[in-house]
Amino acid sequence: MAGHEQLETEIAVIGGGAVGLAIAHRLARAGAEVVLIEGNPHFGDETSGRNNQVIHAGFLYPPGSLKARLCRPGRDALFAWCADHGVPHRLAPKLIPATGQGVAALSALKVQGAAAGVTDLALLDRVALARLEPALQADAALLSPSTGIVDAAALVASLRDAAERAGALLVPAATALGGELAANRHRIAIRSADGTLADLSCRWLINAAGLGAAPLARALRGFPAAHVPPIHFARGQFAAHRGPVPFRHLVVPLGTVLEAGGALSFDPSGQARFGPDTSFVADRDYRLTADVPPAQIDAIRSWWPGLDATRLAPEFAGIRPRVTGPGRPPGDWRIDGPGVHGVPGLIHLFGIDTPGLTACLALAGHVADSVLAPQPNGVPA
Ligand SMILES: Cc1cc2nc3c(=O)[nH]c(=O)nc-3n(C[C@H](O)[C@H](O)[C@H](O)COP(=O)(O)OP(=O)(O)OC[C@H]3O[C@@H](n4cnc5c(N)ncnc54)[C@H](O)[C@@H]3O)c2cc1C
Structure with a gap:
């Protein structure tokens, strides 16, 4: 991204870990225009590259939680994905x-x-x-x-390749600094590794920034601070x-x-x-x-x-x-869309801890379903 560019896309995904890449793939495969922004030079170098690589069966999570609902289908989808894409697993x-x-x-x-x-x-x-x-x-x-067990690095590489093949534009070494939310289009400020700045305008912003998700949410002007969890x-x-x-x-x-x-x-x-x-x-x-x-x-x-x-x-x-601190059970994932915070075209993924690697494809399906569903005002996403 040279100079102060103005870019436009239908959907911006922030974060190129397993979850963000799976979301980008899922939406691009459905025909949406997707740009994914990742702060590191390589995809999957944060939490997605620093874990047990265990494919969880899905029995450890409280009934009705997102973890309980998405882990088992995610596990099945991940086994199938690995078999189809040559990702080492067993x-x-x-x-x-x-x-x-x-x-x-x-x-x-x-x-x-x-x-x-x-x-x-x-x-x-x-x-x-x-x-x-x-x-x-x-x-x-x-x-x-x-x-x-899955080879997490090979999984991330397969998701990256599949997302690109499906037409998503993946931009590494570019950090989402913050932005401004509006009713129809959001504007995200992006800084590349060489210091150049760009404005990315999008109809949907999907914040899959892992450890960076809460700071990014706080840096979005127009987003109610009360909806950013600790x-x-x-x-x-x-x-x-x-x-x-x-x-x-x-x-x-x-x-x-x-x-x-x-x-x-x-x-x-x-x-x-x-x-x-x-x-x-x-x-x-x-x-x-x-x-x-x-x-x-x-x-x-x-x-x-x-x-x-x-x-x-x-x-x-x-x-x-x-989403919880010392001495408390891990708590559930938060996938906060317009129904939670009231801002159209915005989804935050907060607290995506274990079993987020296992469930990355199911999480992507869950997010894509809300993005692709007809909107209340009758406008398709
Ligand atoms: C010790 C440990 C063990 C675990 N064991 C397992 C396990 O065995 N099985 C399992 O299923 N799960 C496990 N997990 C959980 C799993 O690793 C995570 O749930 C999953 O990797 C989360 O993926 P993600 O894409 O949400 O986050 P990440 O992989 O962290 O991706 C988020 C990305 O966003 C980028 N980013 C952040 N801020 C910005 C910004 N402002 N602009 C641009 N990019 C940004 C980061 O660079 C990062 O690459 C474990 C986690 C840990 C830490």
Whole structure:
């Protein structure tokens, strides 16, 4: 973008993570004119590139929440997308272990899962669990056979390519600074990496800026500040495990063990990693601690007493944008359209934390349905 350009489009999507790219693809495929603006030089380098890469089955979320409604269909859509687009992925069954009083929660999760369409969960007693994973110490476990793993970078690349093929214009290294909202067209100020400025005029603005979504919403003149929720940054650090682990399943304990980083997952190449832990930070901070926190080692040992902690090393960190802060359950996603805030042609996606990667295609379908639906004044989008 050279000089102070004036650009026009039907739909502007801000944010080129998995969610923004999936939205751009979905809308461009439906024939809409779409421009996507991404602040980084490469797509998917923020939260979409700093996570567990787990394809969640969809049973962990409160009934009726957006997460519960979109995770399961998103999981199915993602498996199909990966198969169609050559994105490395696989089934990776997951165990939720529990001890003592925690065991009762497993039955409740099974019921919650069934309500969300996850009907393949199985409760395992101590004997059945020991047969499956002899090194795992717990009284019982819930088995989720339809959990999976995806190569997140390959997924982002496939969404980027598909969006471009569908006709979307993707602009990396360009930051949406803010803008002005009006009844018929919005105006967004864009700054490119070389400092040049441009004005992008659009009929629909879709704010899929992840950690940047709330600041961007606040920088839109004409947007009621009361409709920007406080977004908390839940940082999560991973620990890589050198050498193999004696487990074939993902192991995801709940509660304080999970919070301390005691979950086990594998990347698409089979490399074992533990975490993420959860700590709240004021800003984007991906720096690693010098050592693996002792609380994380204790959390892993609570179900794997045989852990050799000298094999662990801090690996990378990511940050989940959340609508709730410390000591509270993660809360639900917010997809705030005109029906919520009263501004036509504007959708904010706030707090898109886990399982946002799993559900990116379902989230895109949800957003596209509102954009493409006939508007109250009879004008098609
Ligand atoms: C530690 C951790 C573990 C997780 N594990 C899983 C998991 O196993 N499975 C799962 O399904 N989900 C998981 N998640 C959640 C998942 O990663 C996110 O929900 C998902 O990646 C969100 O995608 P997004 O496109 O909304 O956000 P992002 O990927 O962050 O994309 C937003 C983009 O907007 C850009 N941007 C911001 N502000 C501006 C601006 N003003 N102008 C232009 N561009 C801007 C950013 O550069 C960024 O690229 C995890 C997250 C974390 C942090």
